[in-house]
Amino acid sequence: MLKKFLLNQFKRLAIALFTLAIAFQVFTATAIAVEVYDIPELPIGDRTWVQDMAKVLSSTTEGAVRDKIDELAEKTDFQVRFLTVRRIDFGQPTQEFTDLVFDKWFATPESKTNQALIVFATEDHRTAIATGERVKAALSDAIAASITDETMLFPAKKSNYNQAAIDGINRLAAILTGEPDPGPPKVVEVDLPQSSSNFKTAEETDGSSSTIVVIGLLIAATVIPMVTYFWFQNQS
Template identity: 45%
Template sequence: MKQLLNRVYGWKKRIQRLLLPSVMVILASLLFATSASATGVYEIPTITSGEHTWVVDQAEVISRLNEGKISSTLENLANQTGNEVRIVTLRRLDYGETPESFTKALFEKWFPTKEAQANQTILMIDTVTNGAAIITGDKVKSLLPDETAVSVASETLTAPLRGGNKYNQAFLDASDRLVAVLSGEPDPGPPQIADNVQVEGTFKKAEETDKGNATAWVIGLLIAATIIPMATYYIYQVFQPSSNG
């Protein structure tokens, strides 16, 4: 019996030594994965005024065909009017960053002076939350007032995303509206949205699914790390009187 108790006690110690490091490793991995997938302004390649880079699709949600269409449309706009529009997609923002703060910082990185900023527009979205923002230069505001710019980011861009994350359609619609307004044409306005569309229906599914699976694993390991040693201790106590007798 003593031999059995010694084995049980040995198993308890081994389980504790094995499970605790595993839990710590998984927790560290989750934190690292979250931070590694986030994008900061410093990771975006530098673009200068007049450079023919119109789409920075780091989230890889725009097809090559549609990226080519959007780029061609925005280049024609720049050639004809001098107004330049850049579209940026990210998978995830750095902790504490918002779409507005990120876009503002990127605007100042790419175009550090008022003169360089004057005819510029950046439209940005992060695909984890579908949070969008738009920044415009001073001269652009005469054609694209802040109210219209916000409508482009919050209505035109996001409307196709509410029905199934249709990013290609979202950016085609947004670029078409921006080009019309910045070319001096009448504003076509935001798309008509039916009353039964649920605004937040698709915004957080990816994030919630990732976190949910990871949390389930961590909770399971923590429970195992608690219950298994308790069970072995209980067995030890049950057999203890026999060893004394």
């Protein structure tokens, strides 16, 4: 009877821990998704060009992007905001999220007219640009899409977020100052031998952490019933 009881308890515990592991995976995948109300307010006249909420930009990159935007503002009166977040909710289109943040920061057409906003979701590799009327007149939809989908996403998919930010801002600034469009990066496919690296990407690190948790739960599901069984045996 004791053995049957412990076996049933073991099954229940294993199912419970397996369910907990799945719930943990789902939670970690969605808990970091931001919504518009998570984005800080932007006071009128604020000249904070870069908000790195994803914490992926180096201080050197952030300074270079800020200086480029500041130079652009002095030359043209166009003002560009650069916002990084870790993840946008899977069910929300990137452009919709970007437009909502743009509306939050600039509530009227008059306040939007010389403004542009680049949103960069680093972990799900999504970008979008929202523009006011004056900026839109200088930046076609096709080029705006090329900046986000080609200039920025190519390095971003290799987790080179600093390069993505610098390349995107440099190309946008060139266009808005009337210079020729440098175009998207030229991609040359080169077959290289596989090499090992001592450094993990953020995605690999997150995956390893989740795997460790799951393994720990499964070990607990095995060890706890065994310990309980032997304890009961010793008490008999």
